[in-house]
Amino acid sequence: xxxxxxxxxxxxxxxxxxxxxxxxxxxxxxxxxxxxxxxxxxxxxxxxxxxxxxxxxxxxxxxxxxxxxxxxxxxxxxxxxxxxxxxxxxxxxxxxxxxxxxxxxxxxxxxxxxxxxxxxxxxxxxxxxxxxxxxxxxxxxxxxx
Amino acid sequence: xxxxxxxxxxxxxxxxxxxxxxxxxxxxxxxxxxxxxxxxxxxxxxxxxxxxxxxxxxxxxxxxxxxxxxxxxxxxxxxxxxxxxxxxxxxxxxxxxxxxxxxxxxxxxxxxxxxxxxxxxxxxxxxxxxxxxxxxxxxxxxxxx
DNA sequence: TCTTGACCTGGAGTCCACTCCAGGGTTTAG
DNA sequence: CTAAACCCTGGAGTGGACTCCAGGTCAAGA
Numbered sequence: 126x127x128x129x130x131x132x133x134x135x136x137x138x139x140x141x142x143x144x145x146x147x148x149x150x151x152x153x154x155x156x157x158x159x160x161x162x163x164x165x166x167x168x169x170x171x172x173x174x175x176x177x178x179x180x181x182x183x184x185x186x187x188x189x190x191x192x193x194x195x196x197x198x199x200x201x202x203x204x205x206x207x208x209x210x211x212x213x214x215x216x217x218x219x220x221x222x223x224x225x226x227x228x229x230x231x232x233x234x235x236x237x238x239x240x241x242x243x244x245x246x247x248x249x250x251x252x253x254x255x256x257x258x259x260x261x262x263x264x265x266x267x268x269x270x
Numbered sequence: 271x272x273x274x275x276x277x278x279x280x281x282x283x284x285x286x287x288x289x290x291x292x293x294x295x296x297x298x299x300x301x302x303x304x305x306x307x308x309x310x311x312x313x314x315x316x317x318x319x320x321x322x323x324x325x326x327x328x329x330x331x332x333x334x335x336x337x338x339x340x341x342x343x344x345x346x347x348x349x350x351x352x353x354x355x356x357x358x359x360x361x362x363x364x365x366x367x368x369x370x371x372x373x374x375x376x377x378x379x380x381x382x383x384x385x386x387x388x389x390x391x392x393x394x395x396x397x398x399x400x401x402x403x404x405x406x407x408x409x410x411x412x413x414x415x
Numbered sequence: 416t417c418t419t420g421a422c423c424t425g426g427a428g429t430c431c432a433c434t435c436c437a438g439g440g441t442t443t444a445g
Numbered sequence: 446c447t448a449a450a451c452c453c454t455g456g457a458g459t460g461g462a463c464t465c466c467a468g469g470t471c472a473a474g475a
Binding site: 289291292295299309310311312330335336 | 432440441
């Protein structure tokens, strides 16, 4: 029964896009359960551990906090019985995301209107008080640096 | 020539939604130019200054960094000639926003598929390895705490 | 043997945008 | 006259998620 190939921290960093430091930090913080070590004390990630790190990287990219990631990993340890709670946790992440999206949409609207405002002023050749600007200023307006 | 009513920091905090501490901090950091003081040394915001703070609050809400806000205020000081550069700055903010939006959309897709995955497993009564779960586990799965 | 390179640990530093605090002055109401 | 509000300043602390560092171990190659 040959065990699946284990990988070094460098491999896993490359695989997951997390830095080696981040990987070590996740372990120290208890987000990632302690990974196996080789005789010389180097981390050796098993297939299972690689998958777990990949999942954490994905969850992180959903904007989940490390605290939530920690909870999620704890639920993984409880097996199928925790499926409902996993969904609940993911739904919390979904809500956070929805809020962020709403903020972005609001910000976007505000920004577009500000951009539009200045573009109109430029096009109309007016300053902020509605007075016409000089030819010299018009030249400067379109120079962008 | 009666000058427009000036307001206290408390008023401006209330008006803009920024905290008094934030207002003072913006000034210290040079984001907001030094505000006038009363005889006793208290800040007194003029109409112009109130407007400026309102604009900064709006820009902040677009996710602009304080560094960019600083630049923007500097451009305001240059009058109409800086309109083009103002637009350029706002467009940088727009790009940042677009990136954030893209990230959120990616994250959202990933999250939905994870949620769907677990919901399917629950509905099908299977564990992560495709084996059927016991009745007891099914009960636990739907209990969400 | 010596060097190089990968890795280890615990701890400190970084970034951003605040937020809080100590110690002190002023203004207003009673 | 005193207490309560309100404000001032400079400096330190916060939180989240890393990132960097010093000092050390270990294995392989020239």
